[in-house]
Amino acid sequence: MTGNAILQADTGWLILLVFSIIWVTLGWWLGRNAKGLDEFMLAGRRVGLALGTATAMATWVTSNTTMVAPQLALQMGIWGMIGYSLGSIGLLLFAPLAKRIRELMPHGFTSGDFIRLRYGNMAWRIFLAISLFYALGWLVSLGMAGGVLINALTGIDYQLGMSVILAVCVSYTLLGGLRAVIGTDFIQTIVILTGIVVLATLVISEVGIDRMHESLLEERPQLLNLLFPAAIMFLFNNLLFGIGEIFHSNVWWSRAFAFREGVGFKAYLLAGLFWTPVPIVAGFVALAVPALDINIPAADMVGPLIAAELLGTGGAILVFIVIFSALASSLDSLLAATSDLVLTDIYKGHLRPSASEQQLAKAAHWVILGIGLLTWLLCLPRLTTLAGLLYLTGAFVASTIWPVAAGLYWRKTNPTGASLAMFLGTVIGLYCYFNIGFYVAALVSAAVSMSLVLVSTWIAPRQFDWAALSNNEHRINDVAEVKSS
């Protein structure tokens, strides 16, 4: 063992090796028949309810859920984990949007498609900047989480562990596209949920909730305080952050396009309902810290350290497998969806408008590799805590909630209002992030964005023709026309 690590490094390597082989082989097998861009990027647009629900859940149960939820419970107590669980509101609210998206754009590819067709080029480019920054921030936070987890549990070097996890996810996404991502997501969901239920049950039986409550009352009563101001602020901030993440991100839009007709609404609704308690179940274990009187060297390591402290080697192995699955299920989805966005909206939309489908299919692989490499480079130095990095992006994504929602349902919302809402919402949200705190960035950004969309729609209403979205049936081949216009 190395330092405070709970598992032998050899055990860590063995688990990494076994699960790496499983995910890569499964990814290859599931994606072996994925021919053409529709199959590679959108799994043939025929994903059923079981796989649809599981992939929405697995993608939203990230390492941030399994590692940051305990961290937030430790820092903000009861509202920390409940606030995190409100992230499910985004999934629930996206259910009707997914139905609407499928109806309006039956042949759409990315969220960028919608913004470009609905609001024009300026809004499209602002949106792409926001979306790509967020995607990269999320990818880096996931990569870092992988390195932190492996280091905390096994003592394997942070950079080495992070590199292995990234390499595995890039490999199977490369081999099988969205089919590989969605297929592995189902198994990863079952592993994650079973693992956290087992851990929670063991923590309840080993420590007991009464004992946890007593110790917290004596040593850190603010964690049980229902009127903890910063935590309540965090709760609303997290709610808006989650909605912003889901409403704008191509991770969720690509699934809306990929799900079989009639599946989107049900899949997102079920995923939201089932996801709601996950941060509570994963997070409450941190409330056992005072009762167990253990030393937590870094807040984002609290989950794995408690499991290992309570459950010994078996607990450490279980937590390792759960978080490895959570990491993989989100990393692969994000890699696939971000590469779709870069491929269609940057490469095809801006750099090579005349690229054929065959050239795009080839470029798709290079884009996945490139994004994986960039993420790896940014993860090499461990720059900030996971929560800090995650919530910086809140200022960006919350600014997109109103332009997206209003754009899908209101004809009258205009392009200038949507562009200003995204730009100024982000700038003012960032100002508040740096000058007030991470827990207000999304809140302020969403408020500014909402005000601008409402006021601009009221001042200068437009009559958008919904058919302009569905007429764009061969979108992959017509970006050049829109760009030149």
Add this chain to the structure above:
Amino acid sequence: MIISSQALSLIIYVSTAIVAIAVIALLVLWLKDSAGGKLW
């Protein structure tokens, strides 16, 4: 305003039960989709 031990227990027990039910529900949906040829 401190949350009581009973309320904390309720939140944790109910949450854990829902997650356990989710696992079963997903497996049932898989079987149903698989039987109907609607998995993919």
